[in-house]
Amino acid sequence: MEQILEMARRAKRTASILANLPSLKRKAALLRIAENLERRENEIVAANEKDVEEGKKKKLSPAMIDRLILDSERIASMASGIREIAEQPDPVGEVVKMWTRPNGLLVGKMRIPLGVVGIIYESRPNVTADAAALCLKSGNAVLLRGGSEALESNLAIGRIIQGSLNEEGIPEEAVQVIPVADRKAILEMVHLEAYLDLIIPRGGEGLIRFVVENSRVPVIKHYKGVCHVFVDASADLEMAENICVNAKVQRPGVCNAMETLLVHEGVADEFLPRMVKKFGELGVEVRGCPKTRAIVGREVALASEEDWSMEYLDLILSVKVVGGLEEAISHIETYGSSHTESIVTRDYANAQAFLKRVHSSVVLVNASTRFSDGQQLGLGAEIGISTTKLHAFGPMGAEDLTTTKFIIFGEGQVRT
């Protein structure tokens, strides 16, 4: 794997050039990439067709094939995402704080790029463009290692990005797609601690565990989301129903969808029958605690102990009746994955207590868990949703691909 080592070396050399590139130049490159992705659409589609054909031969599931496909519309959407990133404020060079010390030293903290970022992902080829754009925006060089199913598509997108960088006079080594897609390539990457500053694995639990267990490079994990909605006694029940439907049904296969509904016992008799009926109409399978079944009837399956920590990623929902805020919080602490939780309430104190005391990466009052997303929160595109607390917690945008250095203006001060 001499090849991957050599790519990493080049990325590191390029990183120090990128770190000092003016904001305007990085912006111009992003706009150029968006333009060229649309202009050279045919190239991408042709490469993608090879991947899709190969995928069908390998009998990938229709869902996987769907995630793999790049058509005109999806390419336009990639380009428009990159244009949005280009228009965002530049995180690099931002001084986040500045203060004066008693001895007159003026001390500030300035954002700088991390250096070289490695992204390890699975099937969706649009990640190649998104991740490259976010890294370029934040002044980082990036090594991209996508899934084998999408190799041709990823390489085509990579070629177009490198061509665009060339046109703008930026070294093309800023964005490199690794042309090998087996696990050995991952193993090689995670051992390059001398060249990589961060690795972000995006994909199934197996992939993430493999990276965490083998990596010498720091890793930001993106594990599962077992997200909760707690309907408090004082909730506006129509609002609660809207939020629950949106959180469960709008896109059940993603990590910010609701997996467990907690209902205050004071409102369960009124809320649960209408909510479970609605879920039935929408094709959602409900698995309830004994109290839930006592209220809505035995046609609802009994939730097992395992159900409370399941990430279904499907039209399945576990439902529990709780005694109040305390029990709701303690259930979330015990079974949750620190991803995203929402309370529906009209009670001021409960809203504040929930926000303060639930230490998941995103905590909402009276809003759908589906907002736990970089784009929705205003970060622009996201590089992922971190479920570990170090460096970044929750949806990560370009700013989270930077760190800060201290800058100090003196007039000859020495320490006594």
Added chain:
Amino acid sequence: MEQILEMARRAKRTASILANLPSLKRKAALLRIAENLERRENEIVAANEKDVEEGKKKKLSPAMIDRLILDSERIASMASGIREIAEQPDPVGEVVKMWTRPNGLLVGKMRIPLGVVGIIYESRPNVTADAAALCLKSGNAVLLRGGSEALESNLAIGRIIQGSLNEEGIPEEAVQVIPVADRKAILEMVHLEAYLDLIIPRGGEGLIRFVVENSRVPVIKHYKGVCHVFVDASADLEMAENICVNAKVQRPGVCNAMETLLVHEGVADEFLPRMVKKFGELGVEVRGCPKTRAIVGREVALASEEDWSMEYLDLILSVKVVGGLEEAISHIETYGSSHTESIVTRDYANAQAFLKRVHSSVVLVNASTRFSDGQQLGLGAEIGISTTKLHAFGPMGAEDLTTTKFIIFGEGQVRT
């Protein structure tokens, strides 16, 4: 090592209590600890005498014995450090940003504790008190594993801290000193990824490498400091001399002392003879590049290639004449350790370029490298100086022991 696992379990249980403890209660506990450390001074001194006696038997060097000793003055200084931490603003609960989305969602980022922090350190027992105080300040539980030479002292300090927590009604498991000091205890700690959120190793390179190579818990490294001062052509030479003397001589054994002096060729003839003479008077051994020797004479030893990346931690200095700012920056990039660098200049453009383009954790203009220190920069006590970019870079205070979660106030918003 069932014992360490059990301690980690207790720490994790306590962490969720600590995270919700009001600021005033944490402050009261810190003040109580400071008071009790002074009141029970005799207990600490008695335990410390055992360590010192044992150390002398083991023939530790006088320098090591000196770092080990706790006397009345050093205990008072520990207590006063903790009082300072108590008076600092509370990082927990700070909302660092807040904005409104087009759909009316009010989105903020709020600081929360990391959870459980593990500190692995070597001989100095005052680290026990400092680290415990910073973790308590930031709402984290902490597991402390100090060096075997200081075990009795560390345990005595730990008992006093736990007694103080008890008096304030805070679970004593918030601060636990591991009563085992061999490497096996470290190995056990770094495998407890289910309980620990962060490990900070402080000590020699061997210890740090051991932790990094074995840890499944995220690690923030505190590696060496190969710090530079660059004396530009336009420098005020008296200021430059003061800064160089301070950076090299005031405390040569620490990571923010200058190890390499870079001098602009335009000023080398004037500056180097007086500077090298001064260093001679102060007992500093100079190792110079050929140009330096051509100016100040052959009595200065020739610096070898290895000298440029040496962290001497001693009264030794390498000196190089450079063509200008570009060569200075490129030398720092090649041989430095991204720790701390300073430029002495009267030139506005060079000052700004140096600040912007040098990506070390602390970059100074016209000030001594010795200011690269949490206390000196106004962070209060420091938990260490991070030399890796993830999560924290440079001196780390209590704020760096927190992360942020998203808090979102809605009015029933759902995603479309």
